[in-house]
Amino acid sequence: MLGTKIHSSASSGEVAGVSLINESQIRIILLDIEGTTTPVDFVYQTLFPYATRMLESFLRERSQDPEIHSLVQHLRAQHDLDERDGLKPPGWLDNTEEARLRSSVAYGQWLMARDSKCTPLKSLQGKIWEQGFASRELRGEVFSDVPVAFERWRRQKRIICIYSSGSVLAQQLLFRTTTSGDLTSYVSTFFDTRVGIKTEPASYEKIAASLSRALGEFLFISDAVKEIEAAQSVGMQAILCDRASSPATAGGVIHSFGGILAD
Numbered sequence: 001m002l003g004t005k006i007h008s009s010a011s012s013g014e015v016a017g018v019s020l021i022n023e024s025q026i027r028i029i030l031l032d033i034e035g036t037t038t039p040v041d042f043v044y045q046t047l048f049p050y051a052t053r054m055l056e057s058f059l060r061e062r063s064q065d066p067e068i069h070s071l072v073q074h075l076r077a078q079h080d081l082d083e084r085d086g087l088k089p090p091g092w093l094d095n096t097e098e099a100r101l102r103s104s105v106a107y108g109q110w111l112m113a114r115d116s117k118c119t120p121l122k123s124l125q126g127k128i129w130e131q132g133f134a135s136r137e138l139r140g141e142v143f144s145d146v147p148v149a150f151e152r153w154r155r156q157k158r159i160i161c162i163y164s165s166g167s168v169l170a171q172q173l174l175f176r177t178t179t180s181g182d183l184t185s186y187v188s189t190f191f192d193t194r195v196g197i198k199t200e201p202a203s204y205e206k207i208a209a210s211l212s213r214a215l216g217e218f219l220f221i222s223d224a225v226k227e228i229e230a231a232q233s234v235g236m237q238a239i240l241c242d243r244a245s246s247p248a249t250a251g252g253v254i255h256s257f258g259g260i261l262a263d
């Protein structure tokens, strides 16, 4: 029993962390990214500031690209909505190309400062990150026990999959560019919200079905209690990962992948 290995104080019925994991059944390890393989603040400390910093040069370089041109038009439409809603975004001028570019930069910066999740901004940020990863100005970040565990699980002939809210492309970029090298070869399948949201039990059933595997063969690891509960409710084994607290203070959870399916 894995539970006894990773936290000997575990007892049945313990919250979210799950005490009883049947190690021998586990063929597939399904991993969340943010807060599990990767520090939560990677997004806020690295990705968002990068997009803010690169917005103007990105738009200048790519303004003739039809995809970017269309995104700017969507930004413009969003700007009109914000103005109508009385949110007072910075003004938008369209009289010259330079004016439009400056307006889109100012408005984009304004949206990012408000941590806006509007679709054209998210798309634009995604494009900027894609370019940053491609040029290696951005590197993916994983905890140091992650590559070690990937190697171990592969040696055990277990399958590693990722399930994250970030797009599959963004997931692949992150794992391809880590300071520990390209980790994508360890990952057999990347899943994103196209299979459903992570707090929805049916999403886990779809993942198992898409790999033609029984739910009980999976071990899902995440830092979100609701995701753990959703996976467990359909019969997946699952463990809560808490990277923030010290191993001494919490029971029923893991703090690294070190003890998961140890040799």
Ligand SMILES: [Mg+2]
Residues within 6 Å of the ligand: 032, 033, 034, 035, 036, 222, 223, 224
């Ligand atoms: Mg997470």
